[in-house]
Amino acid sequence: xxxxxxxxxxxxxxxxxxxxxxxxxxxxxxxxxxxxxxxxxxxxxxxxxxxxxxxxxxxxxxxxxxxxxxxxxxxxxxxxxxxxxxxxxxxxxxxxxxxxxx
Numbered sequence: 259x260x261x262x263x264x265x266x267x268x269x270x271x272x273x274x275x276x277x278x279x280x281x282x283x284x285x286x287x288x289x290x291x292x293x294x295x296x297x298x299x300x301x302x303x304x305x306x307x308x309x310x311x312x313x314x315x316x317x318x319x320x321x322x323x324x325x326x327x328x329x330x331x332x333x334x335x336x337x338x339x340x341x342x343x344x345x346x347x348x349x350x351x352x353x354x355x356x357x358x359x360x
Contacts, residue, residue: 265292271302278312290316310342324348 261277274293278286293316297303307313313320314334321331322345330345331337341351 261289261292265296269296269301271304272296273304273306275306276308277305278307278309310339314339322346 261274264272272293277289277293281289290312293303293305297316303316305313305316317334319331319333320337320342322329322342324346325348329348330351332341332351337351345351
């Protein structure tokens with residue numbers, strides 16, 4: 259209900275923190291569709307999640323913060339799960355930089 263309420267306000271920016279935590283499979287699919295619909299409608303979406311598969315499925319770009327520092331980021335299709343894991347451990351990946359939207 260919280261997600262529906264927030265989306266009904268037609269936000270320009272949607273910040274979703276662990277949006278599917280504790281939900282059943284059907285509800286997870288619904289939430290994912292709503293996030294994708296907001297993105298398709300031109301809204302900025304910041305997804306923060308412990309679920310790497312969810313992030314990779316819903317995101318255009320991934321940025322990793324380790325101990326309060328941005329250690330790297332890249333387009334989802336340009337970074338491997340292993341590279342993300344290294345960044346999550348605090349290692350900077352030299353050729354993977356955060357890309358900024360135009």
